[in-house]
Amino acid sequence: MTERALVEFSGSRGGVCGLSWGQVAIWRAIQRMVPDDAALNMSWVTDLEGEGISTGTPLSRITATVRTVVERHESLRTRVRAAGDGTPVQDVAAAGTIEVHVVDATADTAAAEARALQERLTAPAYDYPDDWPFRAGAVRVGDVVTHAVFGICHLVTDRGGLTALVRDVVLGLRGEPLAEPADRQPYDQALHQRSAAGRRQSEKALRYWARHLETVPLRRFPAGTPRPAGEPPFWAATLGSPAGDLAVTLLAGRERVSTSAVILAAAAVQLARQTGARETVAQVIVSNRFRPGLAGAVGPASQDGLCVIEVGPPEAHDDLLRVIGRTMRASLQAYLHAQYDPAALDDLLAEVGAARGGEVDLSVSFNDRRFDSQTPVAAGETVTPAAIEALRPATTLRWERIEHYGARYFLHVNAVPGSLDLTLFADTAVLPAAAVEEHLRGIERLLLRAAAEAAVAA
Structure with a gap:
């Protein structure tokens, strides 16, 4: 049996601005892969007891973790759409609702159900202007969640960013607080890169590129x-x-x-x-x-x-x-x-x-x-x-x-x-x-x- 738990979130801000340079790089990679861009989707399964994270975990711990990381990291509530001139922009939502897919299983079938749920959360391509870029699920045996399952669109993170996200998710699943503030959000990164300091950084990097491109x-x-x-x-x-x-x-x-x-x-x-x-x-x-x-x-x-x-x-x-x-x-x-x-x-x-x-x-x-x-x-x-x-x-x-x-x-x-x-x-x-x-x-x-x-x- 599968149900959906609704998680309401409310972040500190919302807004629309151009993409950061890192977002542009991945957006272009996605466009090169269309119609096979779903191959870039990322996901993982966390075996709560098998990996020693927690025992007797209620569904409320999963939904609370989803709410915490989505409110903390603006990237997880960012969708990309075309502006009036066709230029892609990032649209950060201040509030919204994300679904957590919950699958009931037995102790013997939980691991297989988690793998199947991971496939369902990973396989569909994202609708970049309309879908939330973060998908979540849980496998439950009785009243206890045995596996947490997550999928994420490559457009809003990369391998290094995924490391930071997994760290925060694990802390949430343990019921531990996230004490330090999050590092720079993509919205702030994009604004910085359009500043005079950002332009100087870009110009310096491109002088290096030019020296090589002119001779190789x-x-x-x-x-x-x-x-x-x-x-x-x-x-x-x-x-x-x-x-x-x-x-x-x-x-x-x-x-x-x-x-x-x-x-x-x-x-x-x-x-x-x-x-x-x-x-x-x-x-x-x-x-x-x-x-x-x-x-x-x-x-x-x-x-x-x-x-x-x-x-x-x-x-x-x-x-x-x-x-x-x-x-x-x-x-x-x-x-x-x-x-x-x-x-x-x-x-x-x-x-x-x-x-x-x-x-x-x-x-x-x-x-x-x-x-x-x-x-x-x-x-x-x-x-x-x-x-x-x-x-x-x-x-x-x-x-x-x-x-x-x-x-x-x-x-x-x-x-x-x-x-x-x-x-x-x-x-x-x-x-x-x-x-x-x-x-x-x-x-x-x-x-x-x-x-x-x-x-x-x-």
Whole structure:
């Protein structure tokens, strides 16, 4: 049996203004994915007793938590609609009512009912002007809620913002207060970015972009390659490598860099190998959570950073250790220059394209989905070549045919404990199946070889 509990909320304010830069970035990603934009929806299930959060939880605890987080974080009561000129704007509601979907179950069926409810809350695309961007549900056994289920529209948060939201939800489910005030709301972020200080920040970032865009090669892939017969428009291939995870840990510890930089370096070298380039030009997804007022903000703050990695001539492509340091330095510059006005970047790209006689290809993207990916690693001393070699047979590769995707090359690092888990979305006109497999396995080979060399050198 399913019922709906109505939760009335009343926030401190409402209002309409333009989108923040982070909201614009996600709005554009959504538009590239239409009609498959529901794939960007996010959700999670909290097993209240199994995860040690609370016991004997009444439904009132769930509805109170929903009310608290919606009133605290304006992003959760923000809808996006078109202004009179067609420009998207954010509309923050001061008050309203959200439904909590309640499913009754038995002790034996509760977990399965929670998974089914998660699917129902996640699968439907959001009606951005009319739907609340936050969906909530609960699975109840008798009078006790065993599982809380939440879905959220990507337009109003990102991975870093989701971390802050989950933290506040867990505190609410425990019945604990949220003492400190919330970090900057998207409404305030948008107003700041339109100020003189915000414009200066954008201009500084775009000067960095301009220096690179004016000099890097225009193309990332050879032109005029026909899509092989029988290939789908896109492949999504996922490599799972426990051995690669140990190798990354060893290399990050030895080089005193982030594990993200190690993985990106290997991807850059392998891409250069397969395209004949001397450098890899990639857009990296930057959380921007290191900036003041954004660490605990739920609203989206991520934007693309431009990362240009000098790999060198083909004869140098086996020297991953040399490229790792370059990648870390290039990544830091990308992180520092990843807050800017997207419309101003559009203008810059148009200007550079006109001056150079062709569009600069920015179709290569890298996204580390692990929340701790930017943390420098000082581990790895206990990893041995023998331990890495023993895990080689555990590597897996799985495939999914994709009809539509918003980039020609997009490498995601997934949060899978104990494994280097990489998903590559690739346009088969530039990377057919054989090249996709070679790319992912080539990354693994580079990492394992470099780890073995580093261990011997140590």
